[in-house]
Amino acid sequence: HLDIWGKNRAEVTARLGTVKARAAEREQTRQLLAGSVARLYWEWQTQAALNTVLQQIEKEQNTIIATDRQLYQNGITSSVDGVETDINASKTRQQLNDVAGKMKIIEARLSALTNHQTKSLKLKPVALPKVASQLPDELGYSLLAQRADLQAAHWYVESSLSTIDAAKAAFYPDINLMAFLQQDALHLSDLFRHSAQQMGVTAGLTLPIFDSGRLNANLDIAKAESNLSITSYNKAVVEAVNDVARAASQVQTLAEKNQHQAQIERDALRVVGLAQARFNAGIIAGSRVSEARIPALRERANGLLLQGQWLDASIQLTGALGGGYKR
Template identity: 30%
Template sequence: MNHDRPQLRASAWVASIAAAVAALGLAGCVNYAGIKSDKQIEPPAKFETKQSLPAEGGQWPAMDWAKQFGDPQLPALIDEALQGNPTIEQARARIEKATSYVGSANSTLYPNVTGSYAWTRQLYTGNGIVPPPYNGTWQSENNVLASASFDLDLWGKNREKLRQAVSQEKVADAEAEEVRISVAASVASAYNHLAQLYALRDIELREVKNREDIGRITDGRVGAGLDTNVERQTAYGETATSRSSVSDLDGQITTVRYQLAALLGEGPDRGLRIANPSLGDGASVALPDNLPADLLSRRPDIVAAYWQVDSAIHDVKEAKAEFYPDVNLSLAAGLDAFGWGRLLTAGSRQLQAGPAIHLPIFDAGALRSQLKGRYADFDYDVATYNQTLINALSDVATQVTQIHSTDRQLIDAQQALDAQTNAYQLALVRYKAGLNQQLQVLNADDNRLAAETAVVNLEMNRRGMQIGLIKAMGGGFDASHAGLAANTETPIPARSNTTTTQ
């Protein structure tokens, strides 16, 4: 019988804990009845896109999409920006912080073990409660203690906290990808703007030459008595105005170089070393098949919004677990003795063990308010996801529409340029022959200049729209390759009964 007593005592101890948990669970009056949400993330099929985003058999952007423009300096600048841009470093820091939260949350699933040692030297009073032979003497006390505690996590509160931290880590990862894509697109857009300014500067340099040619013709006509000093001064003024336009473009070019340097994470002098752009047209614009559904895993902002919703779900579950009893087991063992001689003897042993049970019975509505707040966060995150999806579909459709519109405009603009160039050349010939007035030549030249400028702006803006479309389609990001896809049959599925079943 003596041999069975420890087992009987252990069994009785476990039974007592179970009975206490059951009793407290039944006695608890704090509950979350009536607090719920019926919000859910919307599938892309809900939104009509067949006319705006037709299947064209195109490809999704690759990670090295900048190479398609045929200028090796552009991908090199993008790589430099991704290495040195402070915004990238901020995103990496947010990932590290999120990872630390995962580690902290994971630690709560395991026992917490600590050790301590204390040594004290004390003179005990001779007129107190300390018995002889210690009263009135100096004594040294040694205390060695190892303690362990373990939260049983019966209702999954700690597990939900870990899942929430993991989801937040994925949010940070997806947001970092969004930052990467934005930086790359910003570099490409600024570089394309630099190319546009250089193209406009070349036009203005040619225009200076045209104005100088008109001025020389005017000088000859003045000498022949066909024109007056009014036409001569007008020609000089038009030439000076063209030179002023070149100077203005020089200033704009330098400013864009500074902007590029800032995107690279460098000082303004770095921008001055960038060579003149030599960009090509890039690949043809064709939308991939099944774009609306696949866009969910190609846009990092949608992926981040999804994992934010997932995080909110675990937040809700954690808040619900707060309504149930917490059971924590603790154990401590060690040695305590006066002096060193008896510290390692059996009589110096000390042992403590026992459970701690906590159940909210009355909290004046604190837990219910907390849960309502978590549901409000969930509703907000769902609405954010849905809005992000809507914005993404609109973004792609807008970029495609603008590109197609620009293509049509370019046809007409090129025809206009050809006609205005012919008109200017005819007017110049007639002016030399004394058949036209100077004003007709200048007007024809202004019309030709405006037409040439329009063609260049349309061409450069179209390439800028291509860059915008690449960004709108995810810039080469793929959630499945980045380890950020949801573990279900679709990359980012809609949850039909997310909160009502929790």
């Protein structure tokens, strides 16, 4: 078969573009799954770290409660003095229960996504990554080329353009060389002569130009589908830019909040240091040191939540930039 007008080549290119587009779509699905697993994993780590801090708070509260009870038993204080501490301890216990519940839910979701039984899912607490102070000065537009969804849209455009080429080539004669095996030697120019001597070649020569209505319709459809693919691609690019802008803004905002929170935690620790120094000097009781530690631990808990939010936003930004997808 002689593909003079490139119809077959265009059809193959169109099919190849579709194959590549579908491969990119499968990669996008894989990336979405990987991103979801990563976000859940670090959410679990955040809750695990929060659980540790809440346990430390509960320990300090129990120290204060024990001291208050001893003072009450010795007739130094009234029974009312320890009520607030008891209430706060109950709140902390409730927070611990809430965190434990969240961790179990996350474990169940991770098991579903990774196809593991919840019992076989062994997660160990690890330190959360440090918060980067700021994003790079430049996030180049070319980074979007790593997005699998844009690659899929790109290949659909390429496929649609090749489909147009194939539809255009269909207007020209389609030559089957096998039909000429019993014919005399022919030249390319002979194929388009309509002399009686060459009438026999019609078995191997189709002239679809006589079916121009159908061919024009096919070409119009191919052009319309190509325009739709191009429109979808352009829309996907705009949405991708917006995704990156939103994610980057969120990461930057949370980085600034983390910096502010870190300063608050340092100030709270200085208060603890002063209380510890006064205790070492015999000026205050040990329960007063515990009272100073609790606010500092509360701020540490707030810091962990902010750190977890920054980490989650960073994972989303990585996904918006393609997650390292390579064509």
